[in-house]
Amino acid sequence: MQFLIEHIDIVMFAVTIAMLIRGYPVAFTLAGVGLGFALIGAWLEVGYFASGDLSFLKPFYSRVYGLMDETNEVLVAVPLFIFMGVMLERSQVAGELLETMGRLFGRLPGGLGFAVTFVGMLLAASTGVVGATVVTMGMISLPSMLRYNYAPSLACGSIAASGTLGQIIPPSIVLIILGDAISNEYTEARRNAGDWAPDPVSVGDIFAGAMVPGLMLVGAYLLYQIAIAVFFPSKSPPMDARDADPVTPRMVLRVLVPPVCLIVAVLGSILAGIATPTEAASVGAVGSVLLAGARLEPGRPWPQIAAFSGIVAALILTSGFDLRVSRDVIAPVDRIAIGAAIIACLLIAWGIASSLWRAYQRTEHAGGPSMLSEVMRSTMRVSSMVFIILIGAQLFNLTFRGLGGDETVREILDALPGGPWGAIFAVMLVIFLLGFFLDFLEIVFVVVPITAPIIFSYSNPDGSVMFHPVWVAVMIAMNLQTSFLTPPFGFALFYLRGVTPPEIRTVEIYRGVIPFVFMQLLMLALLAAVPELATWLPTRIFG
Template sequence: MEAWWALLLFITVTAVLMAGFPVAFTLGGVSLWFALIGFLTGWFDADFIAALPNRLNGILSNATLMAVPVFVFMGVVLEKAKLAESLLQNMAALLGGRKGGLGFALLIVGMLLAASTGIVGATVVTLGLLAMPVMQKNGYDPAVSAGTICASGTLGQIIPPSIVLVLLGDVLSNAYQQAQLKLNVFNPKTVSVQDLFLGALIPGLMLVLLYAIYLLWVRWRRPDAMPEIEVSDPPSLTTVLASLLPPLLLILAVLGSIISGVATPTEAASVGSIGALVLAAINRTLNREVLNEALKETVKVTAMVFMILIGAALFSLVFKGFKGDEAVQHFLTHLPGGELTALLLVMLVLFLLGFILDFIEITFVVIPIVGPILLMMGFDPVWLGIMIAINLQTSFLTPPFGFALFYLRGVTDISTRQLYRGVMPFIALQVLMLVVLYLFPQLVDWL
């Protein structure tokens, strides 16, 4: 009977979220009401609620999560420093004289911004504002333009330093420990953010390569869809290097220090933030107003993340109090087809939830429920984390609720039909990437 309460809790939370109520307060509020009703009817043990202070203390003292506000600050400062503007202008001028050159310039800039900022919304909006008018003016197919901008902007989900990977590292580490306890196995290994960053590098670059191959195919099949643009004054090599070197050096400082083990993600993010401030100062865009905006945005995002974390912790305790985790485990472990069917079902659920929930809510609400079960089945935690990250990236593009689509629609006049038509091939490429990683998991483990 408790399992039905857990199912009703999940359905109610989903319904209230779809009605437009704030995520953090929905998770906490609905869970408290269910806990009260369950306690009064004798189906819920109040000791689960008593465990909430310890859970919150663990969240607030988590060293890994300290990297989130610092990475957000670094990304916002780089956005305000107009790094993308100069980079895109020079790359477009360098490649735009060739057919499809502007599309490839977009892809390169999107990759560099993903590795510099890791903030999807800011990247999509920036690329949309800068590139879409130029592409429309020069006769690019609006669908191809929109798809390239959205896909390039969402690379920040998978290419390190990704905030998604930071959050997944913490959640999967806890899930891995829970799986070990249930299996009565002790293994000191944890799922570190460094491991996820290393594991994401090859899949992230392969995804960029798949995008580039698709653009080459479009240029070959439909040359008129990706014409060359007029370049009156091609930039010199010195100018191109001057715009390329700053983000490359910043990426090297942040990722290099994390991957080499010299610094923790939080320490590396701090280095990146200082580097972002230096770049803003060099570009003469660092002033009190920019600093205030960056700090305010950082506080807003951080407060949102931790409020969702608190609400998700309460939801998780109540869900477990109704033995929902045991019901999910029993369901997944008794599916025909075993581990493969369970993995496919979880990935499908995450994909569908991505239509209505942000990656932060999915990471904190759903992964703690299904993560330990999949890890008990023998899936590698780092490989599973990369698969989940690419799946969540796909949900950013999927109509009708993909967040990247809303970001681009908000800053351009492209029609909904053209937007949907443009992102479909890139969604297919991301699904193909998931299949490739399933067939060749060593792509994640190699580094």
């Protein structure tokens, strides 16, 4: 019994993992275990609860308020990006893109595999929602690949791997939440280490850091598809030209240009320093509404075209003229520009209103809820889940530290062979294993606050931080992506299993993803050996 009391922090962590694996609600598990063990700690007078009361939990309110108040704009991007992804998925913009690219590349050997990887990259950059991407690609592409005699294992592996690109290619929900957590823990850890002016880390830095590794991973997937088409052509044959409807350049431009423009607008505004991630998320939400409106009634795109023209005009006017109306003296040219800006805003409002009305009128079946209602409900459901888990995790982490958990974790990591590199390897291994059983939210909100302060406390001889926070964030994101794809517990495999025909055995899905898992492990090793792959682009862009 005395041993359990002395290691009550480890018992607390083990109980939490066991309850999560049993399927109890995450938010209530974290909050309930945190409060329960705080009461136990006060009763036993352990750690910072030695006074016998719960005064150590007083900062809980300020922690939650500090995360949710108006000064923390990063988390506002979460529901906006979720809305963007759900809107594109429900309006079939993603499905139409996948079908058209499949017909475009399908006549080439391995062409359907190329199309799946290419579209997976675009969907990752425009939706950032892994489950929706895997399910959409599985429902649309898998029947076609099987019909044209693709090897079932290769088809399933390509779809599952491409669908998980939303973990690493920005704007990813994982990167947003991970970036916010890493930024907070990095700043606190460096101040505790005596560095009172650490370089700030933003979600934009994390986005830029993930770009190069993410694109390299896409390149590896494409090279693998090419190798299979060359050396094993029977596994990835071309489509029969008689069965494939011709694809005209106009069709390709119609389905490809709008998502690409949306991606450029969202990521480009962040990387160029024009907008914060939250502002870029609002651009993405508005853009997804306009794309959905144009997709729902392709014969009447004029409101959406007018809105797009209004956006371009507003940007030009903002950069070229002084549009402030509160001045005492306004030049005639500026008056004309202000009037033009008002007209541009009216065009934008018209396009958004038209698109929302079309989404409101569209239903999946007679008498069912409108598409807009479903999008709003899905967005609210996922956003609420994220924030309630975040609140529960704050109570859990505070109690864990109050029981001495941070000192225990430091002692364990410091005792490992290999020094700081042995410690970070152990952290990555734990995250990889937990990814089999827990969603990324639990891992980011629970594991990162416990381990990140220790990782960022390691310093070089010159006093600089040993592990760059952007590199750590990208390593964790790619590690989670690998874990979600690894048999037998990868979440992506369960998503895909739900939409595959019964004649495809589960072992074929496992066999198909193994080469992609090895590619991701090699990418992880390369990223560990060359951290500049993650830190070079943020340094070049943001200095």
